[in-house]
Amino acid sequence: MQELIPVTLVVGFLGSGKTTFINEILNGDHGKKIAVIENEFGEVGIDDEILSGSNDLFVEMSNGCICCSIKGDLVESLNKLLVHAKNFEHIVIEATGMANPGPIIETFFSSEELSRSFVLDSVIGLVDSEHFEKNLEKFENSEEIAFYDQIAFSETILLNKSDTRTSEELTSIREKVKVKNPNAQIISTTHSKVDLSKVMGTRSFDLKAIEETMPSANAVEYPFSWAGVIELKAGFYKFNIDHTHHNERMVFFKIDEDDLNDKIINYANSLFFSPQRRAKRGANVNVDEHILLDFGGEHTGRNILDIEFDGNYAFFISDHPSHLQLKILNREENEIEFKTDHSFKKVEHFHGNEINSISLEFSGALNPQSFEMFLNVLYSQYRDEIYRSKGILHFYGNDSRVLFQGVYSSLKFDHGREWADEQRINKIVFIGKGLIGPSLEAGLKNCIVE
Known part of the structure; x- marks a missing residue:
């Protein structure tokens, strides 16, 4: 040869x-x-x-x-x-x-x-x-x-x-x-x-060189900085912000769980990319809406939460509540505490036509057929706007790493070294135009064999 x-x-x-x-x-x-x-x-x-x-x-x-x-x-x-x-x-x-x-x-x-x-x-x-x-x-x-x-x-x-x-x-x-x-x-x-x-x-x-060139950290960025879960009874609540220098974006919706999971985070992310409804000071805000809280240049804001059903609600906000001095008050002016909360790495700014990169790391064995279907849907959706991709994959039933890289939709796969006595982590990078990290992450995790 x-x-x-x-x-x-x-x-x-x-x-x-x-x-x-x-x-x-x-x-x-x-x-x-x-x-x-x-x-x-x-x-x-x-x-x-x-x-x-x-x-x-x-x-x-x-x-x-x-x-x-x-x-x-x-x-x-x-x-x-x-x-x-x-x-x-x-x-x-x-x-x-x-x-x-x-x-x-x-x-x-x-x-x-x-x-x-x-x-x-x-x-x-x-x-x-x-x-x-x-x-x-x-x-x-x-x-x-x-x-x-x-x-x-x-x-x-x-x-x-x-x-x-x-x-x-x-x-x-x-x-x-x-x-x-x-x-x-x-x-x-x-x-x-x-x-x-x-x-x-x-x-x-060279596919064999991928392991040396993969980024080491998960670099998914979200359109929100913070999320929390709170239990609310049906009724009206005051949603007070006492410190802000600009308008804030938020979504909230009813959930069955007591804490956040990938499905909830992905739904919140999709809402953040839906059309906004501007809510001025004093206006009611409702579930399942992408809300822009418009305080008219003031540093404080008061809005009304309209809660129809008892249950747990997930809130996703563009800034951290401690910075906003956020409080949710009931009719008796008592503050309702969040049960759990999480911080997220927030994208500084996002325009759909910008080139960006998404780096993902997660555990779990991938179904090879599901992964292939995910890629087919992905490249059909983005067409020529995914420029580069590469990854180290843990395929179900395969004791060796699976290495892949692509330019546009042209992909190459190969077997890497065998997994040792270690946690088997999938590492994937996409570079392209207007890529939405949480959506890619959710699609990939749907390929995991339960």
């Missing part, structure tokens, strides 16, 4: 330093024989007279690397490279500046022809640290410019021009990048200089 040739995809735009990085490969003293497929060929220092006479061009550089300008689609280009230039150990593909790299990556996942000779090794994204905020403001919500798409698909991100920023500013940029791609290796660089052994030859798209 022939050894597969590793391929690295390089993305970056708007002065990120991508061309400098490519030039460093073509001219640097790194001891590697690398073939570079250039899109912006005229920027890498090749003589214009050499460029003018050919559709397909192969130029050998002084350090043994090969610079190529090849017309045609990706599969055709790589096959031409195999024919024309055989003395190389790695291929680097430069994506066009504004390009979403997703379709190129998916080609490596889905093309049987490519998989016979090539393997996607890594995706390197260069980010202009100096103008990060300006680019973010300008392109974050653009449908045409793939600013965050490039970040979402990159396994390694070079924060270039890091010498122009303070350490505090670089930390802030790192945190913003991590929200979009928690898996990425982030390296600060100047003049695009980096040890190539740290970013190439990493086999970061």
Whole structure:
């Protein structure tokens, strides 16, 4: 069986330093024989007279690397490279500046022809640290410019021009990048200089490497900060907030249980994404509604809870009751205490068209058929808006870890090492546009064998 040739995809735009990085490969003293497929060929220092006479061009550089300008689609280009230039150990593909790299990556996942000779090794994204905020403001919500798409698909991100920023500013940029791609290796660089052994030859798209690249913490974020369960008799109650600086969002509804569970949390989450009803100070608020408490700019608010039936009620609120100085009072002005309560990691802001990442960890053996159905429904719902997925799974009846990763709906599965004497934890990451963490979590937990 022939050894597969590793391929690295390089993305970056708007002065990120991508061309400098490519030039460093073509001219640097790194001891590697690398073939570079250039899109912006005229920027890498090749003589214009050499460029003018050919559709397909192969130029050998002084350090043994090969610079190529090849017309045609990706599969055709790589096959031409195999024919024309055989003395190389790695291929680097430069994506066009504004390009979403997703379709190129998916080609490596889905093309049987490519998989016979090539393997996607890594995706390197260069980010202009100096103008990060300006680019973010300008392109974050653009449908045409793939600013965050490039970040979402990159396994390694070079924060270039890091010498122009303070350490505090670089930390802030790192945190913003991590929200979009928690898996990425982030390296600060100047003049695009980096040890190539740290970013190439990493086999970061190899299924066997997934266990080393999974985030370690559950990162589901909710649209609420706090929830509590309280027992109420039928009647009217005062819902008092004595300290707030803005309008608050809340939902509440009757439950049969004494405490919260996944089903209750998922229902609350769905209500928070339903249309709001604005309730001004003094207005009645009812069960099963997404309520926006509008206090008209005041720091205190009084509303009336209309309770029709005796029982337990779950309240989900956008801020914590201790901060709001929240009290629920009966007719005798006695405070009713919550029986149980839970805090949640609240998403800072959510817009349905933003790229975000969801990281999940949970125990329980998954039914393989149920998991397959979950993925089918998921990709049908989101279509091409789930960019990346990867995970370590505990399948029912399987003593080995099941590893998977995907680009869009192209998925690969493999067996990992056997489970030792340890708790078998499922770890899954999704990166995409407008992903709702609690809904994904609920769907996955529905796959657990009871």
